[in-house]
Amino acid sequence: MIIAVIGAGYVGLITALCLAKIGKSVICFDMQTDKIESLKNGIAPFLEPGLPELLQEATNSGKVKFTSNINDLKDSSIAFVCVGTPNDPKTGSSDLSYLYSAIESLENVLSQSSTIVIKSTVPIGTGEDIYKKYPKKLSFASCPEFLREGSAIYDFMNPERIIIGTRNDQDKSRIIDIFGYFKDKAEFVHTNVTTAEMIKYAANSFLAMKVGFINEMARLCDSFDANIKDVSLGIGLDSRIGKAFLNPGPGFGGSCFPKDVKALSTTAQNHAKELPIINNILVSNQMHKEYLADFIVKIAQKYNQNNIGILGVTFKANTDDMRDSASLTILPMLKSKGLNAIIYDPAYTNSKPKELDNFNFVNNLQGVLDSTKIIVVLTEWSEFKGLNFNSDAIIIDFRNIYCISDMQKQNIKYYNLGRLNEGAN
Ligand SMILES: NC(=O)c1ccc[n+]([C@@H]2O[C@H](COP(=O)([O-])OP(=O)(O)OC[C@H]3O[C@@H](n4cnc5c(N)ncnc54)[C@H](O)[C@@H]3O)[C@@H](O)[C@H]2O)c1
Known part of the structure; x- marks a missing residue:
């Protein structure tokens, strides 16, 4: 055959x-x-x-x-x-x-x-x-x-x-x-064929909802002395919930979740079915990205900085796919507030994704670390883990890849997502 x-x-x-x-x-x-x-x-x-x-x-x-x-x-x-x-x-x-x-x-x-x-x-x-x-x-x-x-x-x-x-x-x-x-x-x-088609949409929408949910919890943790990593562990150990997809990040993206949630929501509307959970998954994701962009702007204002270093623009590590990546929403928001982004992504060392044509890419990590004080981690590429930052660096870690105590030992100003922030105010 x-x-x-x-x-x-x-x-x-x-x-x-x-x-x-x-x-x-x-x-x-x-x-x-x-x-x-x-x-x-x-x-x-x-x-x-x-x-x-x-x-x-x-x-x-x-x-x-x-x-x-x-x-x-x-x-x-x-x-x-x-x-x-x-x-x-x-x-x-x-x-x-x-x-x-x-x-x-x-x-x-x-x-x-x-x-x-x-x-x-x-x-x-x-x-x-x-x-x-x-x-x-x-x-x-x-x-x-x-x-x-x-x-x-x-x-x-x-x-x-x-x-x-x-x-x-x-x-x-x-x-x-x-x-x-x-x-x-x-x-x-x-x-049957139709059920198989529905399984795919249901699976992706459920996973997108799970990511949106933990991102909302992380935002709430930022208002309290509460740690999202422990919240994720504490709820994920319940086998009815499961541990996967409980890491907060800069908002889901990629070629599937945003488009599949949108398509499912549209299908429901076309069949006059009210599905408020499904309809609000993308709303929540958009709010999350806006929250993070505002957060960066506040930190930039607090430290009087105009240049922001960005580590990673792909929607996740180990891919060069830019479709619906959170960076495509967050970076233009920063630009509209007058901030310049200096970007490094291992998938784009010699070229840049066309969606970010107007942004400044450098072809090595050190190029970002040397030219900006504020460094924002958007993608969890392994080469971003265990970095030695300059002592006056200000790190905004939206993938929660760094250890708070390591950062404290180095006297680095460290912001993260839902893990005991000192706050941007
Ligand atoms: N990318 C993922 O992670 C993923 C995972 C699960 C499901 N899906 C689904 O799988 C499908 C494909 O996604 P993808 O990411 O591989 O897309 P893609 O854009 O990477 O690839 C699609 C390919 O199809 C080719 N193509 C388009 N029309 C054609 C035609 N008429 N004849 C021959 N080739 C044609 C294109 O040239 C392209 O190479 C989508 O429906 C997507 O939602 C994607």
């Missing part, structure tokens, strides 16, 4: 290479010819730990091929669609143009007995809509992806569950066969 993967992005490329790693024959198609040419030359198109090595391993094994010619997929009996589904800013719904374009290409090239499996995150009901829309009646299934950028290969190879939403038993058997390698690690959850 030849497996086609459509879209060589964060999800599609990892899917293709990991399936090749477990011995499947895979053909990976992307409409971006330059991306496919790079992949053929062994060059990974984005930053992800272990990706260059996995690409080489899969290429050497001969189990994966890359193509930008859709006709090369004609012998595939199953196709995983992994194209982007960004938010349409006008409607708040997902923009499905990439998805429909991929489906139309597949309708033309695949045989009647093939199955199209949607791995992209798509609005609830999309699989059934597609089935009704196209005359060829190819089988449709949904297998949403749960990998996280920064640990994508590990996540794909160590799934906690595999959601298999199908319309019939043949598709179910085909998908079980492909993921059989994981049967001792993962729980297989069989549903």
